[in-house]
Amino acid sequence: MAQLYHSALDPHSRFVRLIMGELQMEAELVEERVAERRREFLMLNPAGTIPVLVEHDGQVVPGANVIAEYLDETRGLVLGDRRLLPEEPAGRVEVRRLMNWFHAKFYVEVTEPLIHEKAIKPFLPANGGGGSPNPAVLRAARANIRYHVQYLGHLLHQRNWLAGEKLSYADLAAAAHLSSADYLGDVPWNESETAKHWYAKVKSRPAFRALLNDRIRGMPPATHYADLDF
Amino acid sequence: MAQLYHSALDPHSRFVRLIMGELQMEAELVEERVAERRREFLMLNPAGTIPVLVEHDGQVVPGANVIAEYLDETRGLVLGDRRLLPEEPAGRVEVRRLMNWFHAKFYVEVTEPLIHEKAIKPFLPANGGGGSPNPAVLRAARANIRYHVQYLGHLLHQRNWLAGEKLSYADLAAAAHLSSADYLGDVPWNESETAKHWYAKVKSRPAFRALLNDRIRGMPPATHYADLDF
Incomplete structure (x- = not known):
């Protein structure tokens, strides 16, 4: 296997x-x-x-x-027809652009600092970079994610899925990053009803179930994390 | 156009x-x-x-x-036959792995700090993040690049080109990053004869000529930069 x-x-x-x-x-x-x-x-x-x-x-x-x-x-x-990377060049560009948006930009601006401050630093020894989360870093990440959720809403305003009319790698990349931030309770879903509706759709797919069952030792998820009707 | x-x-x-x-x-x-x-x-x-x-x-x-x-x-x-991304899955994985190696890892560890410290910071106003290069940052980047040049030598020890027997995107990614560092005079070519020999091969390709003619205002390149026999 x-x-x-x-x-x-x-x-x-x-x-x-x-x-x-x-x-x-x-x-x-x-x-x-x-x-x-x-x-x-x-x-x-x-x-x-x-x-x-x-x-x-x-x-x-x-x-x-x-x-x-x-x-x-x-x-x-x-x-x-359900392929996750479209056939035509323009569709492939858009899916790959958004994959990079989340894997590079969203990661640096949101998921990496949130995970480092809340899920890694507190468990490291003090002489190995450990400590409690830095409030300034958390504040910056939480300001950044608002802008990203608004961008999602903007894209989804005229599309069923992030990169077009079908589910694609772009949706899975965005949902993966949002799910990490959501575990930590840091997604401001009130910023965009459209983005929230889209996330509920992705979240209810069978492929998502294993992620919703994840539990990090010593760090339970936000109460709504696994709730399909959040 | x-x-x-x-x-x-x-x-x-x-x-x-x-x-x-x-x-x-x-x-x-x-x-x-x-x-x-x-x-x-x-x-x-x-x-x-x-x-x-x-x-x-x-x-x-x-x-x-x-x-x-x-x-x-x-x-x-x-x-x-001269396609820059191979046909078979294993070849495609290796080319893309090395593209990411240079575009992500080498960039963060070497090219980004070198370019920021030497080619961006000195030209910014003092109240806008400007200043002279930070010697500690330069030292770290120069320590990192030694390890990367050795890794190139290691890969090229049993291959004609970085990802296999043919020129590929992997060579172009590596050479692009090295050329930026080389403009600034920061590639320790004495670390690996094999890597140096490979770079001379890439550098002598017609596609490389335009890069060798680049001149940054107020910042001439290292003396050997455009020399095909460096």
């Missing part, structure tokens, strides 16, 4: 888990603490980052976007 | 210019200062980043990797 090296709250890993869910692809999940820089893991991916997919035939595929392209090319074509 | 919004020293823009050179594709180059956040530019790419390709038919393609995939799909197929 394929294996996915991941971390439960990591949005890039969640993105790949959502893709695998949509493809109904089974994989063993291996929780990897990248900070430990395990030698065996660095042999798989010298960059030391998650997610990493190891195929049943041994092929190693590191990185969220590389895995997404790989799964589309090796398994996605059979989805036909 | 197509247009490329770029900046002369920006490695992601250089990567796209190298691809266009290999494809013998003409485009008008438009120097964009992203820090100014020009309204017309933000309409093209709300993320506010370069490079952005605007096709002759008006299609907007933002981001180095999105442009690379787009150009492969719309123009690269005709290269046949």
